[in-house]
Amino acid sequence: MDFNLTKSQKEIKKAAWEFAKGEFDKDLIIELSKKQEFPKKILKKAGELGFIGIHFPEAYDGGGMGLFENLIVGETFCTRDSTLGTALMLSGYGAECIFLFGDEPLKEKFLPPVIEGRVISTGAFLEPGLGYEIRKIHTTAVKNNGQWIISGKKTFVPFGETAGYYVVLCETDTNADPKADGMSMILVEAGTKGLSAKDMGDKLGGRMIPFADVAFEEVRVPESNLIGKPGKGYSQAQKFFDRNRIQIAGLALGTAQGAFDRALDYVKQREQFGKKLAQFQVTRHKIADMATKIAAARFTAYHAAWQFDNGEASSRQAAMAKMIATNSAMAVSDEAIQLLGGYGYMTEYEVEHFYRDAKQAEIFQGTPSALRDVIADEIIGKLK
């Protein structure tokens, strides 16, 4: 059992930090966040340097590494800036499904543009009024003359207006019993006739990832755009959610670390009542609590990523990682604001957006309550 990062993992972390330090400009981040705009140029550079899709196979320009390395990149980026780091890393949201379930031609065509940072990919799973109960979706895809004809409405689609392509969960067999066995994942490229997206407005956090309502009105795509197996869309989505939750755990971990680092710097230099804040016992204990929460989150998230890379994946582990990491990010960024006092509430001191981003991470892809359901279901199972 070795808890240390390998040499190559350490190098990745260092390179990601150097990149983020050089490219993540505070003023630009604040400006883009205000406008809810995506940092396209920075994504391109991150792609060129190999930070996007580091866990995708080398055959498609990926780094050929694991989920663990991808987590480290996300953690490091978010330590530098939670909003920008999250946006860059989630640009591969849809590509992940293609990587996991897609056939060769799909991978060849759709992975490299994302890996190179030229295209944002997304997934359209949720539907109005259903929450994460994607078992009940209404969007249908009907096969007709070598095409899928997709009709339905999706909501809370990340990058809904700017994505280059969408991975859409559709009902392809309305007679399936259970209903979940009649679902499939289908790829739809932006600009396809019948596809329209409407921005959902201002967000609390993750402001470089605007959400959109996306409508499909008899959208026709080639039959070959089926991702994975017909009828397996639901279980594929669950597998994707598990992996995505681990990724979000990494982003939240970085968010916690970034807020912590800023607070630590501040309390070491800020003086009140004739001494440094860091010389007050309660401040010291707050710092200790924050560091402890981060350590617990880091261990759980790293362990979960490692398990997924070593074929011991469980939904429970992913849910636990997301829950503890986002919860730590909330607690730590909250305390960071408190330690910075009035400055903590001001935009230019950054920790306030770490706090907002932490809350988005806590809710997105499964609220704590939804995650508890996942964990309990796996531990307890079905009782008669």
Next chain:
Amino acid sequence: MEILQYTEEHQQFRKKVRAFVETEVTPYADQWEKDHIVSKEVWKKTGQAGFLCTWVPSEYGGMGKDFLYSVIVAEEMTRSNQTGLATMLHSDVVVPYIASFGSEEIKKKYLPGCVSGDIITAVAMTEPDAGSDLAGIRCTAEEEGDEVVLNGAKTFISNGINADLVIVAARDPAETNPYKAMSLYLVEDGTPGFKRGRHLDKMGFHSQDTAELFFTNCRIPKKNRLSEKGAGFIMLMQKLQQERLMTAIGAVAASELILEWTINFCKKTTDADGKPLSKYQANQFAIVEMLTEVKLARTFLNKLIAEHMAGEQVVIETSMAKYWTTELSKRLTQRCLDLYGDFGIMEACPVTRAFRDLRIMSIFAGTNEIMKGIAAKFMGL
């Protein structure tokens, strides 16, 4: 059984305030949030309606009402989910300094305008290097003949842009004991040497104009000093209890409101199976736990209001209330958003704004750490 004895007259007043807030405040909240400031007009409207400084005696243009009127306005204004029309700050935090410590001339000059809304007030204590540690302020006041010359910088000043009249805390550079050096001065908008700095960008309180203020050889008449020279700390000690109590009132009222919204949302929102969110056991327990805490807060708070009205020194309890209720309101925003699910990420969800707004309450009016320190000190620990 009610702790606070609201009369029929109070109830009627509450109805009037609520109606006013619904028609004159809430509909403009979104625009003010975008503008990062409220119009001066709405201050005047509020004053003309009789909702500013309700306690000011009639000889200065007020209604001479009891503290419950202040409580009512504070609670009802909270329902607008905006913070820019900071009536509580003006009516119950800043103006009391003028009424308690201003000369007769000063009171006659300024109080009627404070009541009518023609004069918007602010108080400038915090400085870049003096937040919790007020004794560390550097802004200086040097008396020269009939004038006082102010020099220094203030920051995080609420109503900073809109203010027509600012109470400035400044120290006499000749006095070495910081607790005897501070005095409070009234500075009018437009006084030469008084300039606004940046209108500060922050996480929440977007409709509130928080600003930096700069004083450079700013000359004001000596009679604009409140009370005796060097009495700044004594005045603060007398008035901070009410400021902290007002903060607790705001926190509890906000907690009640966001919980009311959340409960309604959970009742009317159904999941994929058509089951209301409020029918899930975990959600029910969450709501019950939150409402329990809010009710505890309300009971504690109302008792404190009664004691404050009776003129009792309740420094310990007020410090506790300020700390605990602001933590509560913050915790509720965090927890309620989870119940909203993904909608809780969107600004269209009302609790999202509250999440951003209420976070400052554990920091302003004395951080919660300062509150615990005060309570510990007064408890003789």
